[in-house]
Amino acid sequence: MSNEKFNNSEILENLSHIKTITNYKTEYCKQTSIYFIIWGLIWIMGYSIPLLFANSITAGVFWLILGIAGWVITLTTYFKQKKMIPMPLFLRTQLQYTWLGLGIILGIFIFLICVGLLPYTLNNLPFYVVLLVSIMYLLLGIVLAKEIFIMGFWLSVLGVTTFLLFPSLMNIIFAFIGGGSLLLTGVILKEKDKEMSNVNSLNDLIHPKVRLGIMSLLMIYEKCDFSFLKASLSVTDGNLGSHLKKLEDAGYVLITKTFVDKKPKTIVSITDLGEHAYKEYLSVIEAILKNK
Known part of the structure; x- marks a missing residue:
């Protein structure tokens, strides 16, 4: 499981550097x-x-x-x-x-x-x-x-x-x-x-490493609870909360607070707008890599 987390982290790290490095080379x-x-x-x-x-x-x-x-x-x-x-x-x-x-x-x-x-x-x-x-x-x-x-x-x-x-x-x-x-x-x-x-067309709301990780996990699972996102991305409560707030304000995710066995639980799900924005982001990444 730790190897899987490391690989996910490595992939996100590489993706988050694509814009910077490509910009310099271009x-x-x-x-x-x-x-x-x-x-x-x-x-x-x-x-x-x-x-x-x-x-x-x-x-x-x-x-x-x-x-x-x-x-x-x-x-x-x-x-x-x-x-x-x-x-x-x-x-x-x-x-x-x-x-x-x-x-x-x-x-x-x-x-x-x-x-x-x-x-x-x-x-x-x-x-x-x-x-x-x-x-x-x-x-x-x-x-x-x-x-x-x-x-x-x-x-x-x-x-x-x-x-x-x-x-x-x-x-x-x-x-x-x-x-x-x-x-x-x-x-x-x-x-x-x-x-x-088109490197400048990368969506800056999705591009940061943690937000990209959130959106990627939501595209796979559709809904994730707060604890799962925190563990998967290895971030603190406050860091994850601030990134979720920005995605929620953009209309990319929906945050629902509920109770399970009398314990508070925060569920995060991706919206249609968020799904569309994520697919557009991947299309831009693909175009950049083809032009390398």
């Missing part, structure tokens, strides 16, 4: 989309330069200007977002490990080039850039969203295929297919926020 995907759009445009312009100017010095200067402009816009946007919506601790910790992993991989890349195990030429440089960016997106995708992971996988396949089979078309492929893919990912992440906005 908001961060929305914030991230602007970076994909910025760097998608920079990729298209940067990799198009060698098509217009054969001089490698001119191309290098343009890349330097674009890179500086891109980082200025990126950092400005980042600090503005950080002030408006601080990143939650669990996500910040995950991203710290992601950036650490990327730093280690970048260090290995530089070491291999310095010792001559990776050839360093101007022809190879665009491929190395694409490869490093694809690794970064793979790592970020593990933390944030599958769309970013897919983008990283796609860029790595595109980079290797182009380098091996179409080296003469590298710049034009990276410019329009690679840059276009980044832009598309930015748009998809922006749309993801709209698709998952």
Whole structure:
């Protein structure tokens, strides 16, 4: 019986965190989309330069200007977002490990080039850039969203295929297919926020853990006495009473006080309105999980 109570409690705990965690991830995907759009445009312009100017010095200067402009816009946007919506601790910790992993991989890349195990030429440089960016997106995708992971996988396949089979078309492929893919990912992440906005539709009257537990038990048993609810949810009389009062005020439950063997007994039953609200709540949860 204790195991059953633990499992019920664990399920309710997980459900009560869905709104919070999904909100954080959705908001961060929305914030991230602007970076994909910025760097998608920079990729298209940067990799198009060698098509217009054969001089490698001119191309290098343009890349330097674009890179500086891109980082200025990126950092400005980042600090503005950080002030408006601080990143939650669990996500910040995950991203710290992601950036650490990327730093280690970048260090290995530089070491291999310095010792001559990776050839360093101007022809190879665009491929190395694409490869490093694809690794970064793979790592970020593990933390944030599958769309970013897919983008990283796609860029790595595109980079290797182009380098091996179409080296003469590298710049034009990276410019329009690679840059276009980044832009598309930015748009998809922006749309993801709209698709998952139903997380805000979760019924706040039902969502708290204890009230969700009350409604779940009433959907199973239709009627429960106060003692049964208290034992099943492991709460105090006062805590349970305050939650029942809110559900009663909303018209979701009906509370009947009676006597059994000359002892007072409180019976709680679910109303038609409460049953409808609970089913709607589950529908929203299902929609959120499908869009994860």
